[in-house]
Amino acid sequence: MLGNISSPNCTLSSPPFLEEICKLLLMVLLIVAIILGNVVSLLVFLQARQFRTSQGYLKASLALADLAVGLSVVPYSVYREASSLASGTAQESSSCSIPSFPCFITGPIFAGCTFVSITTIFLLSVERSVAVLKPLHKRAVVTKRRTVWLILLTWSLSFSLAVVPMISSPDITLQYSPCSKMCIYAFSAGRPPSSPWNVMLLFPAFDFSLLGGTFAINFITFAAIRQYCKARRGLGSETQPGSRLSFSDITAAKTIGILTFAFSASFGPIAVFVVGSVLGYQWCQFSFYAFWILTSNSCWNVAIYSAWDPKFRQGVRELFSRPVLNTASQHPSHSTEGNSSAPACVAVLKEIFRPEKA
Template sequence: MLGNGSGQSSNCTDRGQALAGEVCKLLLMVFLIITITLGNLVSLLVFLCSQQFRTSQAYLKASLALADLAVGLIVVPYSVYREVSRLAYGMGQDTGPADRLACLITGPIFAGCTFVSISTICLLSVERSVAVLKPLHRKTVITKRRTVWLILASWAVSFCLAVIPMLSSPDITFQYNSCSKLCNYAFPPHQLPGSHWNVMLLYPVFDFFVLGVTFVINAVTFATLHQYCKMRKQLGEESQSGNRLSFSDITAAKTIGILTAAFSVSFFPVAVFVVGSVVGYQWCQFSFYAFWILTSNSCWNVAIYSIWDPKFRQGLWQLFHKPVQTPVSWHPSRSLEGHTSAPACVVVLKEMFRPESI
């Protein structure tokens, strides 16, 4: 009798610890929803509503914030819903057409936004490299219109990549995984991955290729900045006559380098997990940490901007400390300094596609 009582007590303790662990994971998801949503909304407002951020670089950063915001508003809330349903009603796997449809929506969104993030960081590195290497020609090389088309192309290519596995094999689909707490690529039950599962290797190959190119570009940029700073220190103000690099240009390059390093660190565990899954390993606990480290990267960007970019901090301060409009500005017959009452989003869209003078 004592042995049975001790065994039951041990089982209850194990169940209690397991439940506590699941609740902690659920609280982490809720915390990520709040931080990702608020952080990226603030970033979008700063980049799109501040006049000093109406630049090509700001449009790229806004695209990055929009991809992260989609993760916080769509992907993570669905995971919270599934985990609450599982803890409350014992619903673990996809139980109906609605759940499968939801995974077919949230799964590609998560994969596509991940590709958008890495491609946008690469475009940011290219933009900074041109600004550092060719500061006198950057306005003619990097225009807002070209930047917008590159952003649209990166989104289109990224979401095409996200659905390639499903199009290449009818056996591959999206299914909610109780280990990773996300909708991941999966095979039907009781079916082991076949040779066509190797299409999943396209993702780590693509991501590591883009990251490699980004690191090379950043290395060239930082080498040039090092030489520039060294020359400016030796010659003083005279060194600035032939080069128009400002402190904000140097700071922006450093910020993008930090963004690249942060994304690389967060993506590496997922790449290891994907390769292991193709080989045949089943890493349940590791899959949770790998995917949610990558998901948490969506709330790092605003912190990186706030710490390393004084221009962003200035835009953030201006966003929440705008002066109150004087009554004279309400008269439609008066036009002060060319100001209009058009919404900020309309102004931004007009500036995106407005022909730029060279």
């Protein structure tokens, strides 16, 4: 994400050592939560046959983006902070960004995965809206093959957009910020561009545009669900066959609505920070909370699924009970255990490329 602006006048501060230790422990806990939560989500979506749907593929894409943040972005921040504490340089953190080559990898990954997340939530909202408003046309409009192509397009465009600031202006680079404890886009020291507005505000403009569209789609979807529930209460259990909604459709719409709200709440502080940076403000302490609130969003999805989606909870129970049942019934050889994930991947590919039924 776009960060604070580097300037020649760097202000030094001396954060308490205990505070730095607490921040480092928070980062380590986030790594564990993000990796475990999203690995479980991916296993459930790929192993359980009931999740091999367009919605399931979109949720798997969302989990993969969050997992990439937990495997690359957060560990590098932990490495930098642990190295600083070990060498005793953490007591002299500054508002200046520090040049770092790995930032040219982790920075675009964080920005690209953020774009993937919000775009995927938008696509999930569209998919649920079609399922609620046009249930008879859902199979024809929302197919697995189209969903896979949309996922590939989303990843390509998101990571292309993530590198736009670097290729659009030589005055913008990626540096590690001791304030936010993360790699950020920053202006080169002493070389602020004359008109940074179109580049600096590109990320929040893109995200808020998609969030606005997502909220609008969710509003229409929930209005239709409310109308359906009122009609069902008025007519009893008798409803038109073409307008009947299942409990899973309503639950999925609620889950996606909560995902949208959670991402909006986590993205809000970053948007405020970016706009403040453009206006010339340097909020060192606020930048840490803004970036890491957004990062913590990567481990919320599995908690939201577990709380609101009964099918997901059932998939988790089946996932953890399956090895126990297999061990009790048979003793597979080591060669079979080594290829246990292959049948699931092959089954998913067959589901994707199998012709859709009319």
